[in-house]
Amino acid sequence: MNQIALIIVAAGSSTRMGSQIKKEYLPLNEGTVLSETAHSFLKSAIFSSITIVIPESHELQAKKALYKNPKVNNLLLENNTSINFVIGGKTRQESVFNALTFLKKSNTKITHVLIHDGARPFISKEIIQDTIKNTIKYNASAPALIPTDTQKEIDENGFIKNHLIRKNLRAIQTPQGFNFDLIYESHSKANQDYKNNLYEFTDDTEIFDKYSNQKTYIFNGDPCNIKITYAKDLEILSNKNSTNNQKKETSMLRIGLGYDKHLLVENRKLIIAGIEIPFSKGEDGHSDGDAVLHAITDAVLGASHLGDIGSYFPDTDEKFKNADSRELLKCAWKQVKDNGWSLENLDIVIMLQEPKFLPYREKVISSIASTLNVENDRVFIKAKTGEKLGDVGKGNCIEVFASCLLSK
Ligand code: MG
Numbered sequence: 001m002n003q004i005a006l007i008i009v010a011a012g013s014s015t016r017m018g019s020q021i022k023k024e025y026l027p028l029n030e031g032t033v034l035s036e037t038a039h040s041f042l043k044s045a046i047f048s049s050i051t052i053v054i055p056e057s058h059e060l061q062a063k064k065a066l067y068k069n070p071k072v073n074n075l076l077l078e079n080n081t082s083i084n085f086v087i088g089g090k091t092r093q094e095s096v097f098n099a100l101t102f103l104k105k106s107n108t109k110i111t112h113v114l115i116h117d118g119a120r121p122f123i124s125k126e127i128i129q130d131t132i133k134n135t136i137k138y139n140a141s142a143p144a145l146i147p148t149d150t151q152k153e154i155d156e157n158g159f160i161k162n163h164l165i166r167k168n169l170r171a172i173q174t175p176q177g178f179n180f181d182l183i184y185e186s187h188s189k190a191n192q193d194y195k196n197n198l199y200e201f202t203d204d205t206e207i208f209d210k211y212s213n214q215k216t217y218i219f220n221g222d223p224c225n226i227k228i229t230y231a232k233d234l235e236i237l238s239n240k241n242s243t244n245n246q247k248k249e250t251s252m253l254r255i256g257l258g259y260d261k262h263l264l265v266e267n268r269k270l271i272i273a274g275i276e277i278p279f280s281k282g283e284d285g286h287s288d289g290d291a292v293l294h295a296i297t298d299a300v301l302g303a304s305h306l307g308d309i310g311s312y313f314p315d316t317d318e319k320f321k322n323a324d325s326r327e328l329l330k331c332a333w334k335q336v337k338d339n340g341w342s343l344e345n346l347d348i349v350i351m352l353q354e355p356k357f358l359p360y361r362e363k364v365i366s367s368i369a370s371t372l373n374v375e376n377d378r379v380f381i382k383a384k385t386g387e388k389l390g391d392v393g394k395g396n397c398i399e400v401f402a403s404c405l406l407s408k
Pocket residue numbers: 260261262285289290291294
């Protein structure tokens with residue numbers, strides 16, 4: 001049975017950020033860079049433990065950043081994953097070695113370990129699972145990208161020394177996965193050389209390569225798996241973040257469609273969205289017969305799955321006789337809003353032979369928008385004649401189609 005531990009390295013000082021706050025503690029999505037990093041791992045695989053390497057006296061800040069997204073704690077409990085904070089060293093190599101030593105000394109059997117940069121929050125489930133799969137198969141694996149820019153090796157004076165072949169090069173990412181005993185032994189040996197000022201390594205695959213006599217398997221990484229290093233990365237991060245938020249905002253979209261038809265009869269007022277339009281006939285109906293508002297009411301109730309106009313305001317109920325349909329729509333719209341929905345837009349077609357509607361359009365749009373308490377530019381309405389065909393064309397009725405888009 002494989003027992004996989006995760007090490008998140010967050011012990012750096014973030015000096016290259018030019019920020020007072022460590023990059024792992026910066027806000028992102030529902031939490032922080034650190035919490036979103038941990039969350040990505042927790043929802044992608046089962047880890048026996050997560051060890052976060054932090055600077056000295058950072059435990060409170062790191063905990064606060066980690067639990068900023070409450071889903072992290074829920075998943076830790078759900079997956080029975082323990083969490084440890086280990087103090088890092090002066091270099092990345094020391095920090096990782098401290099974490100490996102801590103895990104070695106803990107009384108848990110660990111078969112493999114994934115080592116990840118705390119400042120790579122956009123790690124995908126696919127990359128995490130590929131790392132685990134390839135690590136179990138090959139003892140060591142890491143995701144990497146072919147560099148987009150042609151790479152050159154230069155000499156100490158700044159001149160090109162070697163023209164490297166781009167297709168053979170890889171820019172390595174994390175997580176890097178290892179057989180636990182092999183990486184622990186490799187790091188222990190590397191630590192001896194480090195203490196003797198012989199070598200310092202910034203990458204765990206290099207330590208594994210040099211001291212284990214085994215090779216690391218490289219598979220395709222993900223361009224989105226960026227490491228936040230400089231302030232400009234944060235801009236990219238913010239853009240990505242706002243794209244994510246946009247996605248989130250638009251992740252619940254519902255279209256609604258409403259329709260209504262009323263006879264046009266003498267001795268009734270022609271009411272379109274609460275606006276009285278001078279004409280010889282008006283809509284027949286139990287309420288004020290405002291077909292436009294009835295269609296809108298059905299559209300928003302339909303989109304939000306809350307019913308239809310008949311179930312809220314039955315035309316058999318005396319209470320609604322000659323009712324102002326604006327009040328009916330306001331009441332229905334409140335239900336829809338109370339369920340978390342807001343209006344993206346509303347588009348309406350009126351089928352009406354006479355009178356000409358265009359002179360009233362702006363007034364009608366304003367009336368609908370104010371009834372729904374939204375901006376005018378979320379509402380549009382246009383009229384068509386019936387080309388003198390059918391009931392509409394003969395001037396016997398008004399028909400209305402309303403479609404809306406709701407979001408939450
Ligand atoms: Mg009606």
